[in-house]
Amino acid sequence: MSILQDANREQISRRRKxxxxxxxxxxxxxxxxILALMALLVNIMMDGLSRLSPDLFTNYPSRMASKxxxxxxxxxxxxMVLIMTPISFILxxxxxxxxxxxxxxxWLTRLIQLNISTLAGVPSIVYGILGLTIFxxxxxxxxxxxxxxxxxxxxVLPIIIVSAQEALRAVPRQRRDASFALGATRWQTVSGSVLxxxxxxxxxxxxxxxxxxxxxxxxxxxxxxxxxxxFLPNGIMDSFTVMPIQIFNWISRPQEAFHxxxxxxxxxLLGLLLIMxxxxxxxxxxxxxxx
Amino acid sequence: xxxxxxxxxxNLYYGTYHALKDVSLTIPEKAVxxxxxxxxxxxxxxxxxxxxxxxxxxxTKIVGSVEITGTDIYxxxxxxxxxxxxxxxxxxxxxxxxxSIYDNIAxxxxxxxxxxxxxxxxxxxxxxxxxxxxxxxxxYLKRSAFSLSGGQQQRLCIARALAVNPDILLMDEATSxxxxxxxxxxxxxxxxxxxxxxIVMVTHNMHQAARVSDQTVFxxxxxxxxxxxxxxxxxxxxDQRTEDYITGRFG
Ligand SMILES: Nc1ncnc2c1ncn2[C@@H]1O[C@H](COP(=O)(O)OP(=O)(O)O)[C@@H](O)[C@H]1O
Ligand SMILES: [Mg+2]
Numbered sequence: 001m002s003i004l005q006d007a008n009r010e011q012i013s014r015r016r017k018x019x020x021x022x023x024x025x026x027x028x029x030x031x032x033x034i035l036a037l038m039a040l041l042v043n044i045m046m047d048g049l050s051r052l053s054p055d056l057f058t059n060y061p062s063r064m065a066s067k068x069x070x071x072x073x074x075x076x077x078x079x080m081v082l083i084m085t086p087i088s089f090i091l092x093x094x095x096x097x098x099x100x101x102x103x104x105x106x107w108l109t110r111l112i113q114l115n116i117s118t119l120a121g122v123p124s125i126v127y128g129i130l131g132l133t134i135f136x137x138x139x140x141x142x143x144x145x146x147x148x149x150x151x152x153x154x155x156v157l158p159i160i161i162v163s164a165q166e167a168l169r170a171v172p173r174q175r176r177d178a179s180f181a182l183g184a185t186r187w188q189t190v191s192g193s194v195l196x197x198x199x200x201x202x203x204x205x206x207x208x209x210x211x212x213x214x215x216x217x218x219x220x221x222x223x224x225x226x227x228x229x230x231f232l233p234n235g236i237m238d239s240f241t242v243m244p245i246q247i248f249n250w251i252s253r254p255q256e257a258f259h260x261x262x263x264x265x266x267x268x269l270l271g272l273l274l275i276m277x278x279x280x281x282x283x284x285x286x287x288x289x290x291x
Numbered sequence: 292x293x294x295x296x297x298x299x300x301x302n303l304y305y306g307t308y309h310a311l312k313d314v315s316l317t318i319p320e321k322a323v324x325x326x327x328x329x330x331x332x333x334x335x336x337x338x339x340x341x342x343x344x345x346x347x348x349x350x351t352k353i354v355g356s357v358e359i360t361g362t363d364i365y366x367x368x369x370x371x372x373x374x375x376x377x378x379x380x381x382x383x384x385x386x387x388x389x390x391s392i393y394d395n396i397a398x399x400x401x402x403x404x405x406x407x408x409x410x411x412x413x414x415x416x417x418x419x420x421x422x423x424x425x426x427x428x429x430x431y432l433k434r435s436a437f438s439l440s441g442g443q444q445q446r447l448c449i450a451r452a453l454a455v456n457p458d459i460l461l462m463d464e465a466t467s468x469x470x471x472x473x474x475x476x477x478x479x480x481x482x483x484x485x486x487x488x489x490i491v492m493v494t495h496n497m498h499q500a501a502r503v504s505d506q507t508v509f510x511x512x513x514x515x516x517x518x519x520x521x522x523x524x525x526x527x528x529x530d531q532r533t534e535d536y537i538t539g540r541f542g
Contacts, residue, residue: 183376
């Protein structure tokens with residue numbers, strides 16, 4: 001008798017059946033997520049595509065839907081990102097470098113670590129309350145672009161720190177040893193050997209954190225970003241609005257035309273997030289090739 | 292031969308683990324000294340005390356002294372960056388930076404303030420010639436160091452260590468990750484380098500120690516069992532444990 005013939009056929013066919021059923025179930029689970037996303041996208045496209053015109057970029061908000069646009073909101077979002085990117089990059093990467101490369105691993109650093117990881121999951125509205133207390137009232141920055149950007153910096157900081165730490169940790173120890181063994185100081189090792197290897201990973205984290213900030217509404221509502229701004233901010237102390245706040249405002253109006261405008265704004269926002277995530281993926285691919 | 296390194300009653304603890312016990316040794320200059328012994332006996336640990344790479348490991352404690360040309364390298368007057376510039380190290384796994392061949396060699400000199408392109412070019416060529424890699428890579432200096440084979444990468448790491456002009460070269464099982472032909476090339480290289488450098492090598496391979504070293508130290512459980520001229524140690528060991536080890540009865 002062949003050694004391939006003595007198997008327990010009944011048991012095997014049962015195992016195959018289980019395998020097949022689970023296969024179908026997993027496909028169904030995936031399909032639910034994808035279908036929901038598709039429905040959302042189709043719905044928004046149908047509402048918003050007709051309103052996606054140059055006017056949307058060049059018009060200020062208006063009481064008349066036909067004249068309303070996102071100009072001040074788009075510019076506000078761009079300014080906010082421009083202010084918060086360097087601040088959150090320097091603070092976030094600096095903290096990550098301290099924790100990974102300089103700090104002794106003791107109970108204090110473990111406590112700090114636990115805190116940062118927890119902060120990364122705190123609801124965004126809490127950061128709004130914090131921003132209101134510290135920046136708007138405490139430091140008398142009022143409801144300015146600067147207050148908004150600093151609040152958003154607090155929001156993304158834990159995310160940037162955690163992802164930068166992961167990127168630093170992924171740099172093999174041998175690369176640090178090679179540098180130290182040549183007589184490098186700690187900073188020379190970090191800047192000459194560790195950071196160049198970790199930078200694509202750090203950038204990926206920063207981009208993903210910024211794309212979260214661009215879509216955030218709650219903390220800015222909390223610190224009082226205006227919903228009707230018919231001018232461009234003239235400086236960092238000016239009042240401002242951002243895209244998700246304008247969208248939120250349009251959606252809460254009764255007229256159908258404003259809902260269409262909101263949908264157009266959402267398409268714009270989704271497009272922006274898509275581009276940023278795509279850039280992050282490109283960076284990550286480059287990263288895995290270099291290692 | 293003049294003594295270059297003088298290790299006196301050196302004890303090293305990893306936390307509570309006593310890894311080196313009363314090690315006393317003298318290492319002569321411009322010669323090859325080999326550390327042999329079974330895995331875990333403390334060879335790498337002792338090697339790392341010579342350029343203070345153990346400082347990096349939290350919880351290590353050192354008692355005793357290591358003098359290089361009469362100065363205790365653990366005293367306050369020695370700064371560790373200068374020490375490591377003078378005492379180069381080559382590791383078990385080739386560990387080039389993800390940079391070009393040129394930038395790998397220039398990394399060390401740049402750390403120590405050399406900026407002139409002409410000077411760097413000179414150092415790069417000279418170091419690569421010393422590690423017998425120049426002819427193989429001279430047309431590809433801008434290529435990534437990762438494009439080299441394992442043996443070439445290890446010779447690149449040797450060149451990188453030589454580029455900061457050390458007096459001592461520490462090699463921790465530098466050939467154990469390489470094929471036999473690359474290993475042979477590095478053994479030949481060590482023979483050439485000993486005219487100019489003091490070389491201390493850890494090797495897992497007794498035959499390698501017998502082939503390339505002038506002195507051999509045999510370790511067991513963190514202690515020096517026997518230290519003598521290589522020929523003497525392999526042909527006529529004085530300690531029974533050395534004899535058992537070199538005849539392959541354990542290890
Ligand atoms: N970083 C460390 N922390 C704690 N113990 C260590 C560390 N490095 C080595 N040891 C221990 O010290 C002993 C000597 O190790 P090592 O010097 O690496 O031996 P060898 O190079 O001879 O194989 C081993 O028992 C090892 O487990
Ligand atoms: Mg070892």
